[in-house]
Amino acid sequence: MADLITLGWRERLALPQLGIGLLKAKLDTGARSSSLHVDTLEEFQRDGATWLRFTMHVGRRQPVHVRCETPALDRRAVTDTGGRRTERWFIRSEVQLAGQHFSVDINLTDRRHMLFPLLLGRSALNGRFAVDPARSYTQPRPLLAAPDIS
DSSP: OTTSEEEESEEEEEEGGGTEEEEEEEEETTOSSEEEEOSEEEEEEETTEEEEEEEEEEOSSSOEEEEEEEEOOEEEEEEOTTSOEEEEEEEEEEEEETTEEEEEEEEEEOOTTSSOSEEEEHHHHTTTEEEETTOOOOSOOOOOSSOOOO
16 A cells, blocks of 8 residues: 555546546545536437436536536446435546546436535545545646636
8 A cells, every 4th residue: 555646535636538627526435436416417329329418517616517428338226325226327437636547437416515526436546546534635736638627
């Protein structure tokens, strides 16, 4: 574990495949999967495959409306912190965090009442990072060509 990068309980990252250059995320080692806030979500067919089109507002001071289209990975049951099981769509997206690029399975859900639009779970963190809950924003902002929508 000594060779892992130590992150705080919250960090800034990018989701370049979705055109999101800066997003605040809560790192949660208690959650298995990662969850991304969406305002709207619709499925559609493209070339015989299921795709997802979703929108979200990112940022608090000057929210930016983001529209994304990406192939659906799967639909799986997820148990939330209240013990409720729901079926959610999952996508696979590249994450840029702490100078690393890696793919993560992310479920799409309504997180409008949460402080962070993205929860990065232990499946995404395991083997890559250690999390120190006493720290926060330990890494510089990602440097991407995508617009800054923090």
